[in-house]
Amino acid sequence: MAVxxxxxKSVDAKVDPRTPLLWVLRDTLGMTGTKYGCGIAQCGxxxxxxxxxxxxxCQVPMNSVGGRKITTIEGIADGDKLNKIQAAWVALDVPxxxxxxxxxxxxxxxxLAAKPNPTDADIDAAMTNICRCGTYKQIREAIHAAAKA
Ligand code: FES
Ligand code: FES
Known part of the structure; x- marks a missing residue:
């Protein structure tokens, strides 16, 4: 068991300590906002x-993150209030x-935590996740909108 x-919040997870964090989140803890795509650290x-x-x-063993602060998509809003990035995603209909x-x-x-006003080049360098629907242009616009919010 690991905490x-x-x-x-402190959460007990009773699984093999080598289990990837993604599986602990989704299968053990039922936190399904974090998605499984490739399983090999390529898609994001x-x-x-x-x-x-x-x-x-997907490539982080659970026993390597004990005591470290993990934040998932379920933890970035303030109750019912979306954070400014989520709000920009909704306003610009990104997904x-x-x-x-x-x-x-x-x-x-x-x-945005590291660079509050990123350039297009900053966005391209940081956003290496893959979108099979090709929403990259909308994502860039939403990041700029969130930076101004
Ligand atoms: S599922 Fe982890 S990077 Fe694709
Ligand atoms: S919106 Fe990105 S994969 Fe569909």
């Missing part, structure tokens, strides 16, 4: 923050199928 710090659908750093949770979007929002949230 994880997820979205500000599984992005969470670990100590504020966007991280692909198509939506599957990649929680990972995109986690990556964008970390980007």
């Amino acid at each position: 994880l710090n997820i979205n500000g 659908a599984c992005t969470v923050h670990i100590d504020g750093v966007p991280t692909r949770s 198509q199928c939506g599957y990649c979007q929680s990972g995109m929002i986690m990556a964008a949230t970390a980007l």
Whole structure:
């Protein structure tokens, strides 16, 4: 059993300590906002923050994150109040199928925390997640809108 710090709460997870964090979140804890895409750290659908750093949770063993601060898509709003990135995503109607979007929002949230007014080049460098629906242009616009909010 390991104690994880997820979205500000201590959570017990009774699984093999080598289990990837993504499976602990989704299958053990029922936190399905974080998505499984490729499983090999390529697509970014599984992005969470670990100590504020966007991280692909499909390749992170649970026993490597004990005591570290994990934030998932379920933890970035303030109750019913969306954060400014989520609000920009809604206002600009960014998602198509939506599957990649929680990972995109986690990556964008970390980007704006590090660079509050990113350039297009900053966005291109930071947003390496894959969207099979091709929403990259809308994502860039929403990040700029959130930066101005
Ligand atoms: S599922 Fe983790 S990067 Fe694709
Ligand atoms: S919105 Fe469909 S994969 Fe990105």
